[in-house]
Amino acid sequence: MELSIDYDYSYLASQSQCEDIREELLQRFVNKNNKCVLMIDAALLRQRTDEQEFISILSLRQVVRVPVAPQYLTEEFFPWLIELDLSSGEDMVIFEKSIQIALNEIEPQKIKSGFGRLICGWLSIYGGLEDASIHLGKTALQRRKDKDILLRYYDPAVVTLCWKILDYWQRQRLLGTITDWYSIDGDGQLTHRSGLVQQYAQLTFSLSFSPETWQDIDMIAIVNLILREYRRDNISKTRLSEGQVFKTVSPALKRAWKYMFKNKMDLVDYGLHALNFSPAFDCHPEIIRLLETQCSQPGRSFRDAISSVSPKQWASIRAGDDSQPL
Structure with a gap:
């Protein structure tokens, strides 16, 4: 990641950045013959009245829900996984629109007003979406002093910082069957988290956070x-x-x-x-x-x-x- 940033959130900067990110993601996915999985924070869908056309298109697709904390939350709060075929014109429209939205929603005034981050990122997943969704859902719930804590790792405002806190073992444990996870940070920069595909079934989904790690996460x-x-x-x-x-x-x-x-x-x-x-x-x-x-x-x-x-x-x-x- 660059140590200095000059992205100013202007329309021209956003258009240029959108094109650069589009080309980089296409190279990462298409050149490797990888399917692209779009992840959406569905809890925000009802708030996005200005993006109903995009949301309507997504709702017609086959959606795999990530069951985060199902004992506490209803399905409307479950993130969505939507597989995109980037050789399809229709899916390319969704792909490009998701990048535009991801850049648009980080504008500082929108962040201050609580606009939220709908686009969680673009994932490359080994195996089926159902297995990945179960892993991600179980990993989202961590124990702290005998209490369940929802770790919103899928929020792009959280994941970039959280990733810096986790050690190598915790990172791989979090990703499971996700080999690549791309998202846009608050500076409009494309970030990448890579994982090694786990070849064994996990009996527990604990990330084994120490008290010091929890303090960092609190911050x-x-x-x-x-x-x-x-x-x-x-x-x-x-x-x-x-x-x-x-x-x-x-x-x-x-x-x-x-x-x-x-x-x-x-x-x-x-x-x-x-x-x-x-x-x-x-x-x-x-x-x-x-x-x-x-x-x-x-x-x-x-x-x-x-x-x-x-x-x-x-x-x-x-x-x-x-x-x-x-």
Whole structure:
């Protein structure tokens, strides 16, 4: 993944990116004689009144539903798997439209308004869709302290970050019979996750998350809020990629947690300071003093802790000068 991104979500940028992604996906699928399986987050279908024609076409196709948490959710919340034959003109229309929608729905204002991500990605699957759907459905439900937790790995806003948290064994365990999974991240970039086809039947679908892994997964929602603000502020500038933002803010968020800053907006501000000033801004001796002082206060707040730091002092931190008092 590129470390810097200049995609600005404009119409021209979207059109160009759509064509590039179309050509790359076609090369990946057609040249390998692979069927393309489109994955849809069906829970959003009723909300997409502006895409009813596309949804109507999909509903006429043979749909395999992924039974995520069937003991808790009804079928309307099950993701769809739809096999496309990219040598068919009709299926190519669906394929191309899905790319357009995937790029359209990441526009920052739509994300902020809760528009959601309908297009989960394009998959290459070894074997039948039914077997893959059962595997994906069972894997989506993980146990945490004797409670069932729905792991929304199929949400493209989750999967890119989740993938960076999982180790090699967990990644292969998650994918099962999926050999390739492509999706578009929030920066309009095509991402790829590859797996080795499992040749054995799984007796359990646990990904064996440690408490530390669960803490990282808990932070995905916060990181997405940070990404939303960061992209909005740098929409016309070269910026860090989604993966690089995650790599930058994750250590800072863990330190924020140790300072007992658990308010959502405090954590978002903490991450943005790591991006805007320094990944280790909170390691400056004076910042440490301010944070430790605030940490001992009732109703602790990161915003209150740094309220006395001036723009000039922040500039000093950005320049990497930690030898001078603030």
